[in-house]
Amino acid sequence: MDKKIFTFFLTIIFLCNVSVFSFDLSSIGKIDEEYYISPGDMLGIRVSPADEFSKDVIVSPDGSIELPLVGAIKVAGMKVKELEKILAEKFSKYIFNPKVSISVKKFSSYRVAVIGQIQKSGYIEYFEGMTLLDLIASAGGPLDYADSKNIKVYRKTKTRDGSLKEEIFTVSMDSFFEGNLSNNVKLLPGDIVYIPRKKFTSTTKWVGDNIIPWTMLASFGISIGIILSK
Numbered sequence: 001m002d003k004k005i006f007t008f009f010l011t012i013i014f015l016c017n018v019s020v021f022s023f024d025l026s027s028i029g030k031i032d033e034e035y036y037i038s039p040g041d042m043l044g045i046r047v048s049p050a051d052e053f054s055k056d057v058i059v060s061p062d063g064s065i066e067l068p069l070v071g072a073i074k075v076a077g078m079k080v081k082e083l084e085k086i087l088a089e090k091f092s093k094y095i096f097n098p099k100v101s102i103s104v105k106k107f108s109s110y111r112v113a114v115i116g117q118i119q120k121s122g123y124i125e126y127f128e129g130m131t132l133l134d135l136i137a138s139a140g141g142p143l144d145y146a147d148s149k150n151i152k153v154y155r156k157t158k159t160r161d162g163s164l165k166e167e168i169f170t171v172s173m174d175s176f177f178e179g180n181l182s183n184n185v186k187l188l189p190g191d192i193v194y195i196p197r198k199k200f201t202s203t204t205k206w207v208g209d210n211i212i213p214w215t216m217l218a219s220f221g222i223s224i225g226i227i228l229s230k
Contacts, residue, residue, distance in 0.1 A: 035188060036157050037075050037083065039063050040108030047091060048099040056105060069094050077160050080104065107189040114139045116195035117146035132171060132185045135193060147196045148173040153185055154192040 037043070039061050047053040057065045063076025070090045075083055084100045091098040111123045112135060119140025127134075132153065142148060153169040171183050187193075 035080065035104060035107075036159075037078050037080070037104070038108045039076055041104055042106035043075075043083075044103045044105045045087070046101045047087075047095070048101075050091075050095045050098065053091070053095075059108075110189050112187050112189065112191045112193065114193040114195070117143040117197050118195050119143065126187070126189045130187045132183075132187060132193065133173075133176060133181070135187060136173075136195075142173075142195055145198050147198045150196055152194040152196070153187070154194065155188060156190060157188075 037059060039059050041059045042056055043059065043065065044056050045054060045067065053068045055067070057067065059065055059075060062074075064072050064074045066072045067087070070087065073086070073090075078086075080102050084102050087100045087102075088098050091100065107126070110126050112126050112130065113123050114135055115121045118136070119142075121139070124135060124138050132151070136142065149172040151171045151173060153171060155167045155169070156164045157167070159165050169185055171185055173183070175181075175183055
């Protein structure tokens with residue numbers, strides 16, 4: 001893949017009106033709903049109409065938080081929506097018809113990694129709503145021999161019992177250049193993105209770097225010799 005072409009298309013995608021590509025901004029939203037709460041996360045808990053009980057809390061190493069009236073409660077492994085319902089039930093003993101909203105203000109693992117055929121491999125700071133295309137652009141774009149059709153996204157999430165579950169997504173970037181962002185995976189903190197090398201490119205690159213230039217030079221020399229001999 002030509003790096004200049006890739007950079008050009010990235011610029012078009014980010015600068016053009018997203019409606020041209022029928023990209024639904026609501027799909028970015030918050031990642032909170034799919035995220036399993038972990039020790040070290042900072043949660044913003046808002047209680048209405050009793051805002052005096054609202055506060056930001058950090059999940060302790062044992063996976064619990066402590067709130068006024070409610071006391072200590074184990075939250076590690078829960079999803080945000082699940083915890084909202086539990087807290088609303090607990091606060092309902094003291095507050096009439098409470099509404100609880102929770103956001104993950106800081107993640108315990110607030111980075112994503114990109115490795116393989118990429119300009120700048122390594123860890124990149126995660127931001128809310130970060131997508132695969134955002135990550136690749138932040139890392140300078142893929143190298144010339146990247147296999148853009150078989151990008152792997154490795155993700156570990158916690159299940160209810162606290163064990164880790166690994167998921168692997170395979171993504172093709174080719175549709176991005178046609179304005180179709182349906183495969184633009186929304187990333188989560190801790191994700192690892194691997195961009196493999198095209199299987200056939202080792203020989204192709206060697207030929208391109210070592211044989212073709214000399215062949216062209218030889219052809220050029222022969223042409224000059226023929227011209228001068230006339």
